[in-house]
Amino acid sequence: MIQTFTRKRIDILVDAPLCDWLVEHAAAAGIVHHSVLPVESGLGRTGPWRDEGFGTVAKRMFLALTNEDKAAALLERIAPHIERYGLVVALQDVQVVRGERF
Amino acid sequence: MIQTFTRKRIDILVDAPLCDWLVEHAAAAGIVHHSVLPVESGLGRTGPWRDEGFGTVAKRMFLALTNEDKAAALLERIAPHIERYGLVVALQDVQVVRGERF
């Protein structure tokens, strides 16, 4: 079987207007590559929301595959803001091909 | 490094008209917070589908981070319906920050 490497998958749910802010922090933590997925609706402590164009702050799912150190660095950087910015952060082990890329 | 907690990530692919039904079951299992992502197309035993506005039952991805007990409770609740409602359920371990939230 083809060789795989264990890396980290980091999913962060973030308000769309704060997405650039997160991307900058990720880059500062060494995570330059990422993808952003749309999110349609949700329910949290601040109530329900739905991406209707206006009247809500829409959300995005930031997704990056990276190595353990960089993931930890990103977490460290955003930790003070998680609560107040309403971030939802999930970290997982993941197998990738071409481990040197991440 | 910042402290993380092991929790469950539960992804459920569900028909859009049944999404509210799922949300209610999740809430009944103690999972009040969730996000819903759009899905564009897919292929299953019932053939291919594509979200074209009409003529198919569109699908959504329900996503919740929660603890093991609540995840088990939700699975227990929806188990009898998985087959007939065409649900696709995936459960994973995940590291979260601020474990008390989940």
Next chain:
Amino acid sequence: MIQTFTRKRIDILVDAPLCDWLVEHAAAAGIVHHSVLPVESGLGRTGPWRDEGFGTVAKRMFLALTNEDKAAALLERIAPHIERYGLVVALQDVQVVRGERF
């Protein structure tokens, strides 16, 4: 608790025009069922992109739950193309219900 089975979750970020190509390879590896999620934007070695309708090659997230053998078979098949086609591949363990389906 309801019985679950360990399977593989495979996420592949792929250029939209190559999505059919990937689906065919997946089918050839025995993975006939899958879902495709939209992706909005991203940043990689080839620079930033954004799904604006024109002027970029949009991307999709191919997602399949399957067993270890089929996942390995798919990886084997696409391995020679990962670099040049700009694929991003992530493999994870996942718990599913009704293991015989995957």
Next chain:
Amino acid sequence: MAAFETLLSPVILFFVLGALAAAARSDLSVPEPLAKSLSLYLMAAIGLKGGVQVAQAGFSPQLLQVSAAGMALSFALPLLAFALLRTLARLDRLNAGAVAAHYGSVSIVTFVTASDALTRAGMAPAGYMVAVMALMETPAVITGLLLARGSGTLSGGQRGKLLREVLLNGSVVLLLGSFLIGLAIGKERFDPIAPVFVTGFTGLLCLFLLDMGLIAMRRLRESRALNWPMVMLGIAIPVLNGAVGLGVAALLGLDPGTGAALAMLAASASYIAVPAAVRLALPDADPGIYLSMSLAVSFPFNILVGIPLMLQLAPTVLG
């Protein structure tokens, strides 16, 4: 010939173009938000036009008669469909009830296309038919459900939810709401918005039917649920329902245009509002069956054969 005339209208030709493109596996496609936007637009437009027409023509007792007849048809027609589906297509109770709900309800696009064709043929239906259509959308769901599950199987909570889904369904609200707005504003205040809702109507309908052609044909090609008896019934039920509708129109003494519109409502099958309601209320029924029958068989049949036929029949039967 009026029938051939209809087929040469740009609206129909765009439907055919979409169907051919899908049949040839072209990658032509209409963005989903455009399709949804066009359908909102069409509903607002026909609601407004109907309301303005009633505001001009004044209320007629016929409005109430036809509304009652329409709702009765919507309640009753699923029974006929159910019987045929059970016996001829050998569908189980559940799926037969689910399909029957679709045939009792109506297809807004079929109505709009029929109205367009009738108007061009000099038989414009009465303005209030829009309200009748809105009233016919949902009673069939109730009958279909009772047929599928037997009465009394719904919990109170489910019943409430279903009733809300049925009464406050987006298309019912938009159709009736726009109708009432048209009624309230009348012709003069309608004029400033008429360029969008009247002048642009047929052109935008072309784009919508292009999409419907694509979607209907893709559904037909990809459907794994259809078999020949279902395809046959997908043609037979609209013919029967249309005949019943025409009979009711004759009994009510409707003019050819209004009667033909009522008959086409009876003949048409829902493929937008009802599938969503049925997926929720009867999640165990197979969407592959009801969607394919109504969208991939009956809808094209009504557009390409039903409407031209009705244009021929109505003046004779109701003239």
Next chain:
Amino acid sequence: MAAFETLLSPVILFFVLGALAAAARSDLSVPEPLAKSLSLYLMAAIGLKGGVQVAQAGFSPQLLQVSAAGMALSFALPLLAFALLRTLARLDRLNAGAVAAHYGSVSIVTFVTASDALTRAGMAPAGYMVAVMALMETPAVITGLLLARGSGTLSGGQRGKLLREVLLNGSVVLLLGSFLIGLAIGKERFDPIAPVFVTGFTGLLCLFLLDMGLIAMRRLRESRALNWPMVMLGIAIPVLNGAVGLGVAALLGLDPGTGAALAMLAASASYIAVPAAVRLALPDADPGIYLSMSLAVSFPFNILVGIPLMLQLAPTVLG
């Protein structure tokens, strides 16, 4: 009566329809890309029309006066709102500043609806008011931020980013850009595009306000952040700001239409551009508060009460 007239316009009735549908929990909804597309369209249309009007009427020194007054209002009005929010609603500094920014800025849809009503009442505002609106969009954000955080707390990089966000905000660019295009092309070259940007305007505005009714009412229903003092201030601040705006208009000797437009700009609160800027600049402030107040309280109040009132007052005060 002009006020009642306004409420019977289709534009307002579609807003009411949307609000009622959402209140009844109908599943009616407008696809998000349609809502965004309509808002782009409205901005391009009013920008162009304003520019063409100024090209026809010629520059007047008033344009500069009113622009300066508009910007001064945008800078100053948050101070009033801030004081009221701190004292009466007992909001903390941060949230009071965030909310105040919204009330100093403007709502494009309120302006458009007011212009439409004023024009129909024979009091069309001057074309340059579009440019004034664009200029009023963002100064309030600066004041609101300074109120929320005190001066000197922004790093250089943040300040640059905020300034870019504020000056190059999409709606400012599109409004001013379309205004300049209208100015450059003049009436004659505008004619070929007038069917889209003028003839279609009111009809498309109906669809947009249908959506705004849905969104505003859903926000109101789902809001967990609102309390009574906030709701009261969501009405009081527009009234006060509108009065200040009317006073300034009187001081400048504006005609009733132009003055009413300036006053409605003062009365209106942003719920599109400013929330995005504030979420970025003050991420610790609660979006639930500022979105609910401006969108779910002040916006409907302005549409349903503010504009009809202004139609009555303006001719008296400025006549």
Next chain:
Amino acid sequence: MAAFETLLSPVILFFVLGALAAAARSDLSVPEPLAKSLSLYLMAAIGLKGGVQVAQAGFSPQLLQVSAAGMALSFALPLLAFALLRTLARLDRLNAGAVAAHYGSVSIVTFVTASDALTRAGMAPAGYMVAVMALMETPAVITGLLLARGSGTLSGGQRGKLLREVLLNGSVVLLLGSFLIGLAIGKERFDPIAPVFVTGFTGLLCLFLLDMGLIAMRRLRESRALNWPMVMLGIAIPVLNGAVGLGVAALLGLDPGTGAALAMLAASASYIAVPAAVRLALPDADPGIYLSMSLAVSFPFNILVGIPLMLQLAPTVLG
């Protein structure tokens, strides 16, 4: 002066507005579904108009001649581009072939903008040019592929898939389909849909070009693949191809409007249909190169310089 006239048209000014907004890093953006919807609309509209014009003017033998010439150009022009890209930009075989395919094919928006400008200058191109454009879209892909990979390297399955992609490409199907519909319905049946497809055309084109300005400039700013030789060739190839096109038009004795349209088709480079086909057929080629050259360099050049130039040249060369 006709050239300056062109630049002052609202269509071009909206393109410039978009480009400036993107250059200044404004967050202005057009929702992706609107962009796709507008492009469908433009294709249906020009197809219909072309077909109706041919239905009125009758078939001319010229139609066949120009179609043959157009397809020959599409097949042949990639050879010229390939040679230049290999020698001057030192691109490898693969990428040179990929880029060459784009320059042999056509840009629908460039054609539409050129037709609009030609029509306003009193030199409306023949209606059949829409069909010619559709025929020119895809032959270049075949040449480009053969250049990139050498013949015989395609498996049978790949060849079939490519041919389908090329012949049944959505834009080809919609353009030719609408053309045939226009031909079939003729002027009279076109009238009811003309408000959408003719009256609204230029206004909607403005919105589309606003988006194209944004996208082209963002691509230019963010491109990491472009270097100076590529930028130069992005200007030189359109100039050369346009000259070849003009020569062919002169040989065929075309009128200035039709000839200028053919030349602009030759000069234009695809950035919608061909990139998708090439990504599939030549996945190893770098999309950064071909997208940036055609969209960020040649497209703006053709819009801002090529079309005004052609308006000057065509009457002289073909007059």
